[in-house]
Amino acid sequence: MGNLYSRVLQPANTLLSLGSWAWWVISAITGLTAAAVIAWASTTWDWYWSTFHMAGAAIAFLTAWVLLAVGFLLLGIAVRVWRAEQAPVQVDSPKIPQLNGPALASDDKIPPPTVTQSPPTLAVGLYVGEIRVMLDDLGKNRRCELTIRVFNGTGGAVEFEKLAGNIKFDAPNNTDPERRGTLPTPTLRHDVAKVVYPLQEWLFILEQHVPASEADSLVAMLQADIPIHFDLTGLAMYVFAQGKPDEVERLSLWDGISCRRGIHFGRIINATVNIGGVSSGTQIGG
Structure with missing residues (x-):
């Protein structure tokens, strides 16, 4: 269930947030326009018009609008899921223990090595x-x-x-x-x-x-x-x-x-x- 939420429901919830209103406006306008065209086209079909009249045109309009709206929603979710899979995965750096003493905290810096310089020989x-x-x-x-x-x-x-x-x-x-x-x-x-x-x-x-x-x-x-x-x-x-x-x-x-x-x-x-x-x-x- 956690994997299903992270891959499908969470992108859908993000898509439904106020931050995605532009996508919804585009989907609604496109869906309404396409549904209106399909409803008008249904009135030109003689057998369909003679059978259902105005009710048939309304049914065609609503059906096309719902299908297009759902299709745009699923398309947006699919794009979000695909982009999430392509994003780089941040991996926490492993904790490196000190050679002598307690382990370092995750935000500690590794101390520089101590270098002891030997004096030159007497000949030099x-x-x-x-x-x-x-x-x-x-x-x-x-x-x-x-x-x-x-x-x-x-x-x-x-x-x-x-x-x-x-x-x-x-x-x-x-x-x-x-x-x-x-x-x-x-x-x-x-x-x-x-x-x-x-x-x-x-x-x-x-x-x-x-x-x-x-x-x-x-x-x-x-x-x-x-x-x-x-x-x-x-x-x-x-x-x-x-x-x-x-x-x-x-x-x-x-x-x-x-x-x-x-x-x-x-x-x-x-x-x-x-x-x-x-x-x-x-x-x-x-």
Whole structure:
């Protein structure tokens, strides 16, 4: 019965409402006109007129009017039913429960997922921006200094662990063994901070003892204006994120630096060399 009401009686009730008066006016005018034509036509039928006279014309008029009115009504109901079947069906969205907690109400919004961004690794977050070599004290005290500027972009504090390995020196296209050598492992100067905090600059100052033979070779190369290449690939500086001493990483240094006697300017680094009382500028390139 519910299906019959929804498909037939409810469209008929809508059709009979005040909102459908235009359809009824059209149906009534059309039905009356057609019934009048049929009633007039019945008077031209000799056998029908001779038998029923005016009563027959009235019967023909009323019969035609009723049939046409019912036909228009059924046509309107059929159109309403057909349009209702073609209309899109609205389906309620299913309720989506939360993964943790009570189910969401139908009008609640699903919360956006929480994204946790991990800080960059030490190899990526520690940027070596400058390296300087100071050879002022090389000829007199057989020592030099290597300064390294590091920017901490890791998002956390970083601590220094230790130094290992060696620095080698050589000349370009060199075949003379007197112009190459290996220096002992440098040490971190005592007044250098061993902790750097986020978004701060870390200045490493490495004290390098130079044996007598290697110091004489370096001084001779500088006096002869021969470029010196310091190879840093064998030098290892180990650091770790504060609170994680078991996760030690090697700081990514440049492959090496070059210097020579003369007044030069590097894009990132430069140094001053004092040999025999004469100050000379040195250019150091990465």
